[in-house]
Amino acid sequence: MNWTDERVELLRKLWAEGLSASQIAAQLGGVSRNAVIGKVHRLKLSGRGRTTAAPARQKKASSAPASRPARAASPARATAPTVGATALQVQFDAEPAARQHLRAVDNNVVVPISRRLDLTQLTERTCKWPNGDPLSEDFHFCGNEAGENGPYCAYHARLAFQPASERRRVR
Template structure:
């Protein structure tokens, strides 16, 4: 399917009227919803009109209310119109919430790295990586590690969170 100038113009018109990508694809014919979304994205169509819904009428209590109760229920049904592909519109209503630091502040001493190479590591040295592995100055911490663990005391605190703290963060 080729996007002719006429079809692109119709796409622009329908998009500005607030139709969804599925509705536009159905009207254009021979094109999928995803093709419409892709074309809208490539054309950088951001502003959209809103499909208007029928105004909602409030039911008033009146003497004629008993008469209207005998009418079919379909006469009072409200139909809402869909806005369409709102994934293309980014709207932020609330400001982002800053995360709280849950760990208690302690006097933390950052150890001086021994800067060991991979071949110098043993089962008793900290294996915390320093730097970019693709550069020449890449090394490991190399300080004494805790029993059975891969990291020294400081890097263990960085790497592992207590279970209770992980549950609170969810």
């Protein structure tokens, strides 16, 4: 595919209007999104026109009453723009939704006091949770009763074996 002068001018016009590379590629026809992105970079077209979603957000933010108290800064959450979405443009929510992920509290599990056992003192029924640096003199294992379900006491088993859904949420 050759970039003719007419196609380059149409590319410049559509890019300035804020269309995405995919949208421009569809309008030009016979060219891929990546080809459009490459041509935009070679032409050094950095200035973008505003999409219809951007001015609406600015008006919303500027229309707030002056007597309103300032809020504490919080991390913004990125959202996909509704019009003219591109990989080069990201918009943020003015007020991200605060999420708290709390595990249900099980009152039956108590933080154990370590029995401070050495490796040679461990048995099949003692908790093998390591405490400290293995190279230091103070290194020891929990040593509380592990039960028949695994190598750790109830408390350390909850730390070691978290449900997959909770691990994904933390990331």
